[in-house]
Amino acid sequence: MENYTNKIDSVVVEERNKMNTEFDLLEKKMKAGEISEVEMNEQKNIAAIRYEAIINDEIDRQKDEYEEITGKTVRRALFKSNLTKNNNLFRTARGALLDLTFEQPEFDEPEDPKNYLESFGYVAGISMINFTDKKFFNFSKGNELKNSMSGNFSLRYENQLGKTTSPVFYRVGLGWRLETIVPSNDRIFAQDDKNLYLTEFTGNNLKSAWLRTDYIYIPVETIFVLNPKYKDYKGVSYIDNTKKQLRVGVGLYGGTKINDKIHLQYKNDFGNRVYNREAVSKGLNPFIFGGKISIEYFGFNIYVMKDFTPIFNNDALIRNKKGVQIGIDLWALTF
Secondary structure (H helix, E strand, O other): OHHHHHHHHHHHHHHHHHHHHHHHHHHHHHHOOOOOHHHHHHHHHHHHHHHHHHHHHHHHHHHHHHHHHHHHHHHHHHHHHHHHHHHHHHHHHHOOOEEOOOOOOOOOOOOOHHHHOOEEEEEEEEEEEEEEOOOOOOOOOOOOEOOEEEEEEEEEEEEEOOOOOOOEEEEEEEEEEEEEEOEOOOEEEEEOOOOEEEEEOOOOOEEEEEEEEEEEEEEEEEEEEOOOOEEEEOOEEEEOOOOOOEEEEEEEEEEEEEEEEEEEEEEOOOOOEEEEEEOOOOOEOOEEEEEEEEEEEOOEEEEEEEEEEOOEOOOEOOOOOEEEEEEEEEEEEEO
């Protein structure tokens, strides 16, 4: 209110100064004999009416602006708790178990369902890799590779596909995926000029051995809301993304390898820890391509990823070289 009053006072002072300047000019003309006193008074009266209209127009404009700002402030206050609840619910539904978004945006119309139809941010997940041959999963004890771990971090955009009532959404992103692949039975990775293979460790104090791979990849996914709920706003019906949803996703991904290393840690005969790292020259595909299926409910998102083009190629002398990942999205940071 104080800011509004100050603006009005400023307008009145500015226009009054302009009017006084014009009055001074008319008085100088009258003294110089250019106009009569009657003409001077008539022109002063016309000028006063003109400046009064200017001031009134500016006051009306400031009043409309003030009322609009006041209305938005009142709406934000009225819907603040609802906005926070809905927006947190929306972000959790779009994200993961842990929502790291520190500041929620302020919408001019927080009750508008359109505000909650898209999202953009980081998502991080972790998964277990099961290596198999012809089976989809293989948990037998004879596998040459243990069930290993994979992590992924992606910058992801999601929006609705089709009309405002459509239960179909799409996701596209850019991500980083890394694997830590561990051999079974205390074996280690080794390579020669033709092949990548597993072999026995010849020392006595093996600590750990693994293969690390990193990929930059692009995921594309279609999301289907199985229990859509709707909300009408200003005569338009929208799918209400602030409600708890059961969502199923089907997608594809493709990427290129940016790093690979064989890691070996052991203690020598003197008890000193030795750590060897070696780049992989054979046995790995430079690209990956695969499919993904996910099931999501209220921030709990579990997924299965299957590499159609496996991590290992034919130069890898490993039986179970095809990877299937079962994972969960851990945290999300939405902008």
